[in-house]
Amino acid sequence: MQLEAEFTSEPFHGEGPPPEHAVKARDTAEGAGLSADFGPLGTLVRGDADTLLDALPAIARAALDGGATRVTLQLRQVGDDTSEPAVELHSALARLIGDVERELGGKLDTLDRAAKQRAVRLLKERGAFGLRKSVSTVAEALGVTRFTVYNYLNRDQD
Structure with missing residues (x-):
């Protein structure tokens, strides 16, 4: 096995x-x-x-x-099916998002703007944006556009 x-x-x-x-x-x-x-x-x-x-x-x-x-x-x-992806990278991202939701006390899409910005900072600190297509996944969880997530990320650099 x-x-x-x-x-x-x-x-x-x-x-x-x-x-x-x-x-x-x-x-x-x-x-x-x-x-x-x-x-x-x-x-x-x-x-x-x-x-x-x-x-x-x-x-x-x-x-x-x-x-x-x-x-x-x-x-x-x-299993014997080698066409199946070896790992669900999104499961790692989902766990990170879940951790941040628990830390901030609610689903990301229900948070106010400042809390959403904090969520993006926390996810960035924890390496979430090193995963492919993570910005899209985070944007969906936040209920915002990818452009907004990029703005939050850029604002954090200023």
């Missing part, structure tokens, strides 16, 4: 080199013989069930030893 594990480690860094905790976790996974796809919000590793399950404690330890304050893990069985 083949498994995939998607793990994220926090704190996220929006720009610059990846954080040490993420690099150490990836290196540990690769050292265990797992194939790894390293991304801005998480790492996806694949391998046979025994190898992957045996490596998970070392991966988590490497992330924590590297400075992670939280490690989140999702496991799934991989």
